[in-house]
Amino acid sequence: MSHVAPAPAKAAGTPANSNTPFTRRAIGVVFELACGSSTWVGLLVLLFLIGILIWRASGYFQGPVGVQVANASPILVVGEQSQEHLKGFVKLTGQLTVSKTGRLEFAATKVKKIRRPVEEIPPARVTLTGLAVRPSQPSPLEVRLGDLVVTVPDATTLPSENGVWQLKGTPVLNQGRLSLTGEVECELVEEQAPAAETSAELEGVATPPRQTVWGFLSNSDSTYPGQAGLLAGFWGTFWVILFTVVISIPIGIGAALYLEEYATANWTTRFIQLNLANLAGVPSIVYGILGLTVFVRMFGMFKEPGTWKVLGLAIPLPLGASVLSGALTLSLLVLPVVIIATQEALRAVPPSIRHGSYALGATRWQTIWHQVLPAAVPGISTGVILAISRAIGETAPLIIIGVPTFLQETPGDIRSVGQVFQSPGDLAHVPFSSFTALPLVIYQWIRQADPTFSVSLSAAGILVLLAMLLALNGIAIFIRSRFQRQSRW
Amino acid sequence: MVIPPSLSHLAASKGPPRPGSAAGTGADDELPKIESKNLNFFYGSSQALFDICLPIRARHVTALIGPSGCGKSTFLRTLNRMNDLIEVRRLTGQVLLDGVDVYDPEIDVVALRKRVGMVFQKSNPFPKSIYENVAYGPRIAGTNKRSILDGIVEDSLKKSALWDEVRNRLNDSALNLSGGQQQRLCIARALATSPEVLLMDEPASALDPSSTSRIEDLVSELKENYTIVIVTHNMQQAARVSDYTAFFYQGKLVEMGETSTLFLKPKEKQTEDYITGRFG
Structure with missing residues (x-):
């Protein structure tokens, strides 16, 4: 810009002027340094954390464990x-x-x-x-x-x-x-x-x-540190998160579509909108209490725990602290986040795309299905996966609904991927099995007096949990880049 | 020739609508294809259009001119009910397409928009391939046979003078095309549903002069088969491409007439001031 160059006399006459080219440049440099250093501090803290975890965990796999x-x-x-x-x-x-x-x-x-x-x-x-x-x-x-x-x-x-x-x-x-x-x-x-x-x-x-790394991943929990492993926690987390995804994605995306594309802006939708934002910030332990009442105990409707036989499958009533209860509870937790993220993604689709589709004689549903949703997929998937990442690490609601922290059985007794193909019938038992989850196993280890549990094993467990989170975030980045390549506007 | 106001009554007295009157005979050309009658439009509490009575002749180009915010785009959007997308709006009066009120509750908006296509100011190709952009209209109307779609795509792209440039890369993303090509793709997309009327909202305002002249040539070619309503800021453009011109000012239709008459011998003072560049 040409008018930036100041008159020399003016600059010399007012040394305290905070708008000289020098101060402007200095402010820019300071601002850039501040922003840059905070990024680096964050990165260093993360590396430090991972370094400590690896150091703590490696002692378990190298040293005399017991x-x-x-x-x-x-x-x-x-x-x-x-x-x-x-x-x-x-x-x-x-x-x-x-x-x-x-x-x-x-x-x-x-x-x-x-x-x-x-x-x-x-x-x-x-x-x-x-x-x-x-x-x-x-x-x-x-x-x-x-x-x-x-x-x-x-x-x-x-x-x-x-x-x-x-x-x-x-x-x-x-x-x-x-x-x-x-x-x-x-x-x-x-x-x-x-x-x-x-x-x-x-x-x-x-x-x-x-202890070998493979042994750590393929053993169930044990009271002996030399034999303890993550298997039960891993499968428990896998099934609970899978069911959470299956439950929360259709409901969450459906609700967001309705609120964004169909509902008219009136008092009711504004009320729902406000409460969605509030629900997204409710402490997770509150959802645990809700899940305990609604899913685990089912309001005490069943005086004595019984089973309901459907197609040769014994469904426990009330559900108890089963995989299904856990997944439903975690679904309540992630739903507001999924809905809000999906709404943001839908709002980011430019109106010109919608207008172009309507002008060609598309119905509202055709416009949503063929134009709006595909364009919103990157945003939706990012939001959903971030919400799921949050659910994976949740400990409090699962403890509240009574999920055991020490359990050697896996849901449906499925201990390997191969077993799923060999006896697919086991899958039917998965939703109604008791389970434990990775953060609960880690929590249980940290509470032990023996430092092999509370330091080494828990560090190794946290590393596995972090690896799962990073893998999920990697999937989110992959989906986003894949869909964004064709949708620029 | 200024269309006499008496002509507008002919449409009403014509009786029941004639289905599929797109390829009408020569006699039909004398009748207005679309006609607005005492049209008032409100955004919330502010009135955007005041009592517009405007007949639009079939297979001719009608240009809508006027300063920014005068209601010409709003008027254009009432013709295929795109204003329905605005939540707080109110409309009184009638818009007759072949004598049928398009705001009749019985009217299927989706079918209406297939008959009255639209091209927007800013090109808005879908983030899909060139082929899919053009095939989208027929596809959502239920045409799924590949051979039929291929024919429609080729035909539409030829009509919009884009075929030679994209015939070898139909599966490329439409977003890789240049601005002018994108706008012609949007025209092809609108033509693919074989509309009877084509509404164009400043189709060349974001384009360079050579792309603009290509769009203008296209408009002149398309009027052989389509009724075209074009909104433009550019009075030279209106003079070049249109047969009839309507001048809007502050939500009112000030003057409407044959383009040559309106530009050379405007009846109203406001029109004269505008086209001579004294305001607007």
Whole structure:
């Protein structure tokens, strides 16, 4: 623009003028830097988050996760040298300590492999030697052994006085807590001793200490971190989201079409419009309460839970915390978002397209079906997929409707894609099966005291959830670019 | 020759409508194809058209001129009821197409718009292929046979003088065409439903001079078979292409007459002021 060049005399005369070319340029540069830096900060935070998650999760797949000795006694084994030998029947000797995070760590200093026929293998035994403190009260029957608290089943076997004691029994680890079961023996070794650390001897069948990524994806949840996996959560999320899509897309697009293309602008439609915007902002937990009343309990219409047999299919009434209830609840959650996004997309279709179609003698429906909807597909699909991404991560409404956080079964007992083709009949049971979902599994892991669950496994689970979200967003971008290539105006 | 007002009564006395009178005989040409009678139009509470009585002769070009906002586009849109799309509107009076009121509740708007095609100011091809753009009208009317559609597409594109330019790329996106080509595609699209009347709302206002002259040539060719109503801002264009011209000012029809008469010897002072460029 030619008039931008200022008169030099004027610029010199008014140094405080905020409209000199220099200040204009400076403001531009500052503005650009501010905008740019906020973008970079956002990106860095995201990379930082993903980096931490990968770091936390990788520890689980690389490090010594825990050795399951016998069937029911996982105890964490720390010690590099022992990794290769920890298979088969073993006898481990080492120190048992409680780490700062509350994790029970067993640092094996000696590993002995014992060759025995399988049928002769006795139940796992642990021998703990340490300075025992007599319990001040008989219940719960806890013996403090160094900084370790051991729960023992029987009052008669309790150490009766302070000193170095040796406890023998079958170890069971529950929520980071060690308890002894079976035949528990207690023996006073020394009355006064300086032993500050608790040494332990562990005997039993060890399973490989390392969890594989495939194992993590193909196992169901377990109380043992070395065996826990996402399978049940993955299939639960898959089915719930599939049904949510099937329910919410036709209703959502239909409602948006009616509001945008058919309804006249009167008091009622304005009221609906206002409430749609409000509903899109309602906390998800509120939808959980609604879903609990309407779908899970069905207003208490059925005094006793029964089944309704249709075509050889037993439909539970009320629906309970089934896949269908979850999907209906999540549909309520995403519907306002889907409707609003679809309305925006329909509004973005230029009126000239509609007028061109009407002028050729098209009916309203033909205009919508042949011109408006195809032109709105990119916007609609973007909105729908963003809404679905939100639904995938929802935890609160599912917890409210009573979805279990720990479940080993998959809906309809379908554990692989191949199974769907082999026995398609299982599909009919899917909507009425109980389920758990990825965010619930992660939530359950994070609540555990054992950091293998609360740090490593949950980080790995969150990574899988993020990967699913990114895949969905990728689909949205693909659809948008595909349809936008032909529809520019 | 100015169409005498008495002619407008002939349409009413003609009795029942004659179906399919598009390819009428020479006698029909003397009758108005479309005629508005005491037409008033309101956007909400503001009146846009005042008591318009305007006969439009079959197979001739009638140009509507006037300054911006004078109601000529509004009038054009009342002829094929495109104004129905506006929610807050009111209309009194009549628009007779071959003697039948198009605002009669019995009238099928969809059928009406097939008889009265429309080309818009800004070319608005659908975001589809060239072929699909032209075939859309017949398709939604129920013609699905490929061979028939092929014939209609070729015929329409030939009539709109676009065939030679696009015959080898019928499946390309219509949005890749130039502005002038897009507008001729829109004309082809309107012709594909074989309308009797073609309404053109400033069809060349967004085009360069050479594209404009092509559209004007096209209009002159099309009037052999179609009744054309063209809204234009460009008085030279009106003088070049039209047989009759109507001058609108502030929602009123000021003067209507044969183009040569209106431009050379206008009866009204306002018309003279406008065409000599004193205002507007």
